[in-house]
């Protein structure tokens with residue numbers, strides 16, 4: 001299996017490499033084999049990318065927003081045309097089942113580019129009347145060069161969610177994909193060029209955390225947007241803060257999913273499975289603490305078990321496969337360690353928990369979809385982000401009790417509620433301290449809705465008009481139409 005790109009980086013409209021950079025091997029998580037060899041960026045590559053972005057941004061910012069938007073919408077169209085090819089690359093890079101990447105990954109990037117390409121022309125400042133002549137107005141101006149730093153679970157989606165609002169608002173971007181999944185952002189860069197994006201506005205540089213830090217700390221860079229873990233977010237936010245830079249942080253979570261007695265059982269089970277097993281559980285917003293009310297508990301658990309046991313694990317490129325491997329060996333060890341921790345803490349391993357033996361995939365990082373019951377709030381499996389297909393089921397009896405327990409976490413990315421009682425659904429969601437919430441569904445993230453977290457889960461928002469605000473700065477202008485009254 002090979003997926004070697006033309007070169008490691010994409011700068012100023014072309015592929016470039018610098019073989020002095022640290023080797024960066026791309027591993028197919030289903031087999032452990034190396035499918036591409038790249039190089040991390042050297043300081044020279046970082047400089048080239050930032051300079052290309054700086055130079056290109058000046059004219060781009062002067063363009064009519066509707067014209068910028070048209071290029072983004074064209075890129076969305078090409079992404080859709082190349083959907084199957086990009087989905088395959090994404091599956092090789094992440095190990096996610098092709099039945100997911102075909103519908104979710106390039107598609108989500110395309111939706112974001114289309115959304116921002118469409119709305120930007122209608123996103124403008126205000127007119128403020130001071131009465132009798134003078135007035136004020138505001139302008140939404142770009143920040144300049146923005147850095148995007150991606151996680152490995154949704155590589156092309158992350159690149160699209162960051163570049164869409166950045167470019168629409170007249171910024172340039174240097175994007176560093178996760179070192180685990182460097183491939184698809186290069187395809188997005190090619191697509192932008194084909195769509196007519198002027199050279200230098202979207203650059204991709206590869207590398208580990210040190211390259212991310214070099215980009216975030218670069219004097220020319222005005223904003224940094226990270227998707228990643230809380231420890232990384234803290235470091236980058238501190239660096240950005242020390243230089244008074246704008247920052248958006250999309251970080252981890254341990255989100256609650258609350259299922260009330262009156263919920264539709266099939267929908268609640270489907271929601272809980274989506275909230276824990278999609279992308280092999282490697283989703284930041286996953287509802288990994290599933291609180292189930294006493295009256296529905298047995299029915300819910302029976303159907304959940306039945307449906308979970310039917311999940312087809314295996315070859316990610318087989319369209320019938322529903323769950324692929326985890327991203328790499330380290331993540332596999334982390335997830336299997338947490339399964340041991342859960343058992344040792346006294347939770348009941350209700351379902352899964354093993355490492356499946358799959359013919360032809362001995363070197364892969366597979367783990368079974370896993371359900372723990374009898375989970376207590378203080379257990380580590382109920383408090384720490386595992387980032388794998390490990391669901392904790394907890395029982396509850398009262399609404400006020402579950403709200404308190406759901407909020408008892410340092411995180412605040414997401415939450416979900418399943419109930420047919422709409423007043424209760426809205427009442428509970430209003431009480432939950434989380435940024436991205438669902439009622440009677442889970443994990444849908446259309447670009448029209450802001451996405452991001454409360455508390456340790458992040459700062460700022462991706463998607464929606466909120467993202468355009470985070471990729472721009474507001475200029476206020478006072479206009480006098482009469483004489484200047486001065487006491488001097």
Ligand code: NAD
Nearest residue numbers: 150151152177178208209212213228229232250251252284
């Ligand atoms: P990570 O924090 O290890 O890495 C994220 C990115 O940051 C990578 O590109 C990495 O190279 C870079 N990086 C690491 N150290 C850096 C530094 N000091 N300066 C600058 N950049 C640095 O996270 P990961 O393991 O790739 O992703 C998993 C985490 O991401 C999970 O915690 C998950 O919840 C979170 N996540 C959040 C969202 C969201 O939108 N909230 C989405 C996906 C993943």
